[in-house]
Amino acid sequence: MTPVLLKRRFKAMGGPCELNLWLDPGEPVANQALFSQLESELGRLEAKYSRFQSHSLLSQINRGEWNNRALDAETCGLLNYIDHCFELSCKLFDPTVGILRRVWDYSRSELPDPVALGRLMPSIGWPKLAWTGHHLRLLPGMELDFGGVVKEFAVDRLVVILKQQGVSGLVNLAGDIGTSALQPGDRPWQVAMRHPRHTQTALATLDLAIGGLAGSGDYERFITVAGRRYSHLLRPDTGFPPVDGLAAITVLADSCLMAGSVATIAMLAGPTLAEQTVQAWLDEINIPYLAVDQTLNVFGSIKVNG
Amino acid sequence: MNQKLKLLAQSAFAIPGMIATAHAAGPAATEAAYRYSYYSEDDSPAARDDSGGAQDRYKIQVHQFHLLTPLTDKLALTVEGSYETMAGASPVYTYVPAGEDTVYTHFSGASQEQRYDLNVSGRVYGSTSDLGVGAYVSVERDYLAVSGSVDGSIALNDQMTTVSGGVSGGYDLIEPTSAYEAGSTAQAANEPARFGASGQSKWQVSVFEGVGQIIDMNTAVQANLAFTYKNGYLSDPYRDCPHAENVPCDIRPSTRAIGILGLGLRKFLPSLNGALHADYRLFVDTWDVASHTVDVDYYQNWAPNWRLFTANDIKFQLSPGIRYYLQSSGYFYEVPDLNDSIGGQVYNTDTSRYYSSDPRLAQYGAIALKTRLRVDFRQFSWVGALERYVANPEFGFNSSEIPGLPTFWRFTTGLDYRF
């Protein structure tokens, strides 16, 4: 039978998840098996890398149980990728900033106590973990957080499963998106980019072929103090969010992982990165993106559908 | 996409599971390779040479070429060829001369030969199966060999098990050199083997079956069985010897049936970033030759994390290995003792029909130590390899002397290119 678009919505990885798959309605058993396979892969990654589960690999790492012990291939691959992003971002993309959540409280409109923040800063710094490509060692007081990559990686994993089954679908994990193929009739998928200040409306809709899309914005979680917005993206050098950076950015890439990392780096950079403006940096690496700055000026290389 | 982004993409796709690899798709890239090898046998001991001097034994230089091209995403073509030059003396016959009590070897005069060969094959890939067809030809001044083969494989059981099989057939034509003089009674008398081998041929048929099994994400094993049947002129035409009139020098049965069992293990050791290979081959045939071969190799990877190396994809791989070979003698192998000649008869009666003193049919063992180094640089790889091979009757639990066994060094260097 001709495929129809079947949707599944559920919660995973701390947020809303949506699977849109073109499936043959005459094969309910096979379709359910596929959905189960996708959900169990999400569950596997969550159980492995969630800092909220005390038995997760990440929690074990953070307790020091994996110091100087060779980690598995998947974790090594992710950490090597994070290491690469650390270098590419001029040390801004840092998986050890998670401990700052102890002093940044987004439910109140207060900046963190500078003394408390100052005491945490020495425990931040990816190079201090001495990553060798196979093992690392966590110093007391430090914490590793895969939050910057695991959701995007999960999107890519689910897309790989869809590709292996020959299914065209779109995976959306709280705004991190991946597609395995064009829709039937070779039509692209349509994705809306949220307006950073009027968050219930779309700034633009984009055509997505095969690949990943990820975005970041200062509207996702923030506090406002004395008329200034402080977002949830914290820099490892200051302990504060970037000043005068972008309001939002959406990036397209072959994988959601790459799209997400580039988006995060562009947001953390503030106005400049590697002695260039963020816009020049993005244009130089030649990746499709759409960005909004603090004056709500929209720019970027993606063609928009208005 | 600029270089920075390309490198980031490589890091992303190096994470296991980021690339869909379900289908046993055909190869994606074209690869070309060249190897130069130099093989040199140790000089034979003067004390065991009936000419009284040490012989400059065999030296071979080989140039090998390989090209694999995907023609479509389901069809690939492979072309391989080699050019070989050979020079040096080789053992012709082994015996105990009259008046001596030790074994001597007689060597042929040094010769210079060349050999060319070419192998062309095509393979079609399905989602869980493949089928290949190949043709092969080898040409030397005195020898022409042609063969063809068909083989295929199917992946079952969630692609955890692979079953493969194939058949092949070959035909060889022998035209021993030092010009054949048709109708020459002198040559027929003095070089009976060479004279008799002119225009001789042999054919062979082979069938094999194999099963491969993935045990876990780091381990795979394989077992295979092969049967070969050969028919025709299987003797060695260069082994004319002057022991006595009507003394055959190398006359082997005209048929040979062979059975081979092979077992293999490949295990990756993630904490060491290395792979262990172990292979065993059991060989039995109707000439009573039985052999065991054990091959163990370890491939150690090293990819330094410094900027220059990661930016250019520079990686190293060192792989030492050891091979142990043990064979029993063919039933018609004998080293004649000319002191025992009774009434012109120099052999035991059960070798009067077939006979050979070729050291390759004796009971002996051989140990080879080898090491290989591979350096990857972007799309290129340089390889270098060194091997030391020693064949010795004591390695085969044989207390006799076999002076003709080879001991050699082999050196290889080459380049691979993927595009």
Next chain:
Amino acid sequence: MIMKSAVLVLSLLILSGCSTVSPWQRGTLAKPEMRWSPDVLESTLDGHIYFAKEASSGGGSAAGGGCGCN
């Protein structure tokens, strides 16, 4: 020792009791150093030289081949 391993391998094949290694876990098995023959030209030359110098031949693949024997 070798016979025990052979029996073990054969029984594994018969029972196929291995839990499936998912396609996305097969990155390691696809590495070049995990192939049955990591270097094709090296295997070809090995086969040629050992066949010319020993009484045994082959090892699982097709038959046929030149001589270069002496």
